Amino acid sequence: MVFLRGQNDVSRENAEVEEDMADLKLLHDAVLNGKRKDAEALTQKALDEGAEAIAILEKALIPAMNTVGERFKAGEYFVPEMLVAAKAMKTCMEMLRSRLKAKDYKPLGRVVIGTVRGDLHDIGKNLVKMMLEGAGFEVVDLGVDVSPEKFVEAARQNQAQVVAMSALLTTTMLAMPDTVKALESAGMRKDVKVIVGGAAATDAFAKEIKADGYGADAYSAVELAKSLIGKK
């Protein structure tokens, strides 16, 4: 059977597509500007109107967080702006999670992240986590005061491609080489990329402890993770 569609149907479809794209643009802007409640409402509206979770993620959320990263790099956005944008995105992600899972959506990669043993600072680590999620990574957050053994176990259990470690204190960053060694002992070093960050760490330090890279800030961390797992 062939259904002939009339002119009205086609233009209504075009209008609907335009409206959908306009809604996604509004959602994109809401996340970019950290308007959590607006973002939540717009995500719900899009879902109610039949938009695919993957489309919402890839056309609105990820591009918004990418722009957040660029603005941070350009000095326009700072910690507060990144945090509110990331919170808005997180709210939307929660709403999409089960649908993404149902569609067997594959994240860009899987990252295990934590602040090292003896250190409690986590604002930077949380920002990196949010930016990684905003880029399409799945992130397992181990929290703070994470021992080398816990990093190894979590990387194994989650089949993570990246282990990301943060330390703020010159005294606690010494736990980072311990984690690299623990991965080696577990025979897992070749299977993961190790990246480090936090005010105490440097590029030279990362090389010294045989990590795969150092991220100076949340935006660089995302770029680093992407390049290390071979994604642009």
Add this chain to the structure above:
Amino acid sequence: MSRMVTVHLKPLGSAVELPAGAPLADALVVFGVEFPCGGRGRCRGCRVRVIEGSLAPTDADRARLSAAELAEGWRLVCQARPETDLVLELRQWSGLVLADETAFPFDPVEGLGVAVDIGTTTVVAQLLDLTNGRILGTEATINPQARFGADVMSRISMGTTPGGRARLTSVIREAVTGMIGRLVHGAPAGEPVRRAAIVGNTAMHHLFLGFDVAPLASYPFRTPKLGTERFRGAEVGWKGAAAEASACFLPNLGGFVGSDILGVILATRIHESPSFVGSADLGTNGEIVFGGAAGIVVASTAAGPAFEGARISQGMRAAPGAIDRVTCEDGRLSAHVIGGAEPQGLCGSGLVDAVACGLSMGAIAPSGRMAAGDMAVAGPVSLRQSDVRELQLAKGAIAAGIQILMKQSGKGAGDVGTFFLAGAFGNSLDVANARRIGLLPFPMETVKPVGNAALLGAKLGLFAPEGGGPLFDSVVSKVRHVSLEQDPEFQDLFAELMAF
């Protein structure tokens, strides 16, 4: 015998001799050269100009100094190992360290006494006549541990290495012994120093006394060594008239909050206050106190380094050449420079003023964004976007610490009767500008600078009956140390309060 080189310092007129190829930093720290990054070649704080002779630039020199600066002879002292004689341009660090001359009631005792405030950045000591309370002399010096790191954590890090702790302990003891020796030299001959009272934050306390600093290196930052320590002067190297002094290092309050803050509490009498009051010592470690006779809460924010210039592009301590005051009128900035010399950089109070001016002129948005780029302040000194961000991090942490401690006391900014600002930075800070940038939420008339209250507290400890034990115990028992990073609200508040 190794070949020696001589390094002349002008206009100072001094000279130092050291073996060729030896680190120049060790010889120059006493002249006031700053090492904010601890001599790791990661900042520009230790730069000096070679005016005669040559010193080959190192990789770190090339990374931190511009081509023009290198050509003019600027080099990083921390990297310098002179092989030939040199003449360096170096002005004298002048003692812009805050002492204390506050009169206080006391019960006279026989003999002389010494009070010492071992600050992370500066050390001050006073000799007192215990029979009449008169100050017979004051000595001040840069904490020689600064050579190894401006902040407490980098010193603790060194303190956990073999030999590192011993070195840190010996340099600070040498400095204090030297100061006391000079004080006694100027005192009535033959008079013994009977007592000494010392205050300092927990890290300074541990390093002076030679205690293991490993507990302070990581969470939960809990050391067993919080109590009062009593010893004879000779045990820490004091000689002559001070060798037999009964010395006491006052007790710490918890975490990194040490006896210096106990000193602040004693001096401001927070522990006796019927109303709710507070204080902040915005030096290197940013300690905050709130409470009264009913109970006291304390915390440290470690936000100080930004105010002391370590991560500010042209930051410096309050010393000749530092801009310590900036005002604006009709869109034009005027800067006051310490010592009236050419402006070289911004110290804490100058930074706060510059940002306040930038905000009112629209050069800095409430978010902290500088849309039009660097803001010229005076001469070669400008305020950069990264400087504003560093300040936002520091003031966000302190502002959040203030809010959380007040909240934990069940109070708000309107409940605070008086807010004492202790320390040199507190003394020079313009309160209106501190309010403008969101550092302090209190009305102007509430805020009172109290100078070196820690040193005054040490002096009160010197005269306290029964060696101070009952007094110290009574205060310590009222104090609860709060770990800010464990408060679930800290993170959000910190981020929120970064904005102006």
